[in-house]
Amino acid sequence: MALLAQYVVGGLAVGSLYALVALGIVLLYRTSRVLNFAHGDLATFGTFLAFAMLTAARWPFSVSATLSLLLTAVLGAAFFFFIIRPAKESSLLGKIVITLGLALVLQGATTALWGTDTKIFPFPLSETKVYRLSGIVISQLSVGSFAVGLVLMAGLYGLVQHTRLGLAMRAVSQDTVAAQVLGIPVKRIFALTWGLASALGAASGILLAPVTLLDPYMMLDPFLKGFAAAVLGGIDSMPGAAVGGLVLGVVESVFAGYISVRFKTTLSFLIIIAVLVIRPEGLLGQEYKRRV
């Protein structure tokens, strides 16, 4: 029983980080219908920015992390203003392909600036300091990441559901033209969403880096898992992304423990396929209908 609990706790810890990645993907998707394949690389770039500020400039963690989130947000918004918006004639698929291009550019830039060697990311919480509770072990870092993840999720939910800005974001996501007619600055809302989603990515990267170690490809697996979590929870639903991340983390961990560790990675692909076949709107998503 303690073993099962250990698998569940491990799954929740990693699942909260999948959820953060998924939230960034979903936030952008529900506003612009663009699946951002550069999300993982934006997150990595943001994490490296924080790393540079922590190690080269030796700034405190709080300053480095905040500045990195801000800079990544600016980068995301700039990407919308200078690349996505000028390409407004392109189809949705075209925009998605542009994000793939951005992913390659960011990956190249990260490699050129910081090299490919694996690095230790300095973090105020310890991975080796652990708490034991009736046979279950959890590290200080996991507890901290889980808590920060929950706070960020709650904050984002509050922003989207209970502020005028969130209302504007929801309006744009439902009908861009009508929102524009009603005086909502659509371009600014899009840029803000890009910025917010990118910052969320950087936050997940900063929380993941001490666990996964830092290199230009660290987000390859978490991005895939975040994507699977978004599909599982409902790619249109923010609570769905959060629940999807946690469920995926736990299911994956228990699957590895009791069924097959070899097919653990394959599981997320199977989940994507199963959800798309059985319930395409995901666990908490609503069936997507468009008026014609």
Added chain:
Amino acid sequence: MKTASRLCLVVALLVVAATGAGAQSQERGVTDTEIVIGSSQPLSGPAAFWGQGVGGGMDAYIRMINDRGGINGRKLRLVLRDDGYSPTRAVANVRELVERERVFAIVSLIGSANAFAVRDYIIENSVLWVTPTADANMWAGFRNKKYLFVTYPGYVDEGRILTTYAAQKEGAKSVAVFYQNDLYGQKGLLGIKRGVAETKIKLAGAVPYEVTDRDMSGHALKLRQSGADSVILYATPTQGALIVREMAKIGFTPKLFASFTLADPLMFQLAGDAWNGIILTAYFPVPGVGDVKVDGMLDALLKVNPQLRASPFNALAGVSFIEPFVEAVRRAGPNVTRDSVVRAFESMKNWDGDVIRGVTFGPNQHQGINRIYIIKSENRQYKKLTDWITYPVGF
């Protein structure tokens, strides 16, 4: 019309004759002033750390050779291609290197799965291939190895030696294996199984991972569940560091053993205290343990490319792959052809480079080294535990 056809035929025949004559007089990739060599490495992707270190080490070494005037008046030119550790990209790269870049030889090429994917093409096209950075045991029984020369250990031999050492010298009773789920890890696992068969040790479990996996919590629990008193690692530096950290976190502290692929001093940083006491193998003298030639080579490499400081062992490994080739070209003299270089390779008897030592080739021996030794990490340094341990020459 008939006259035009005849004219075309004559022109075509002349072209064929001219190119044929050219090919006879000119060896592919060799001119009076340079020799072109190619390599495909994971310069990006999950194994980029290996590729950048090895590729960077080879490049720096070649620049050193060229700065000294090259070999018999010819400079070396390295064409490096990135395969991202993907076998399909390695195949495309090798085809490009051979058909478009027309390289004289391919040196290294990291990854057992990648080497496996390109080996038929390279062998069929009679390309000189020096030390594929892949399990050397894959070549035993493989035919047409005239142009293949290897100074890299086999993971099967290594796994067997590491396991028998664990059982006989370290008192291990049961081992679990953490391995990469591709040819690299699988060959290591095969060697460990052979070691298990030779000793009274028990194989308690084998836990695979995919090269993109980053969450190792489940893997660590599985290893603990196996009840093994020792764990052997066949992993990349990232996953190797992650698993030992994760095991330490859950309070599982078995005796640790690992392949030489994890011998880079970077592991002291990545894995921290959890790397203390781990036992590994090595096939050339590790830097910083008092070998003057290896330490001197590392200093020289760092002068050419200071970034190699991030992966000194891998940079030296890159040199170890290309050193015998440079020596063979030197021995071949001014007339550099594939056959003259093959003859030069086959004349090497117990040859020592600055990094690789004791290289012996012959007409019936293209496996240049057949020995490793055991090292142990102590206080962030490696200490030699044994003298050379030899294994049978396989090809």
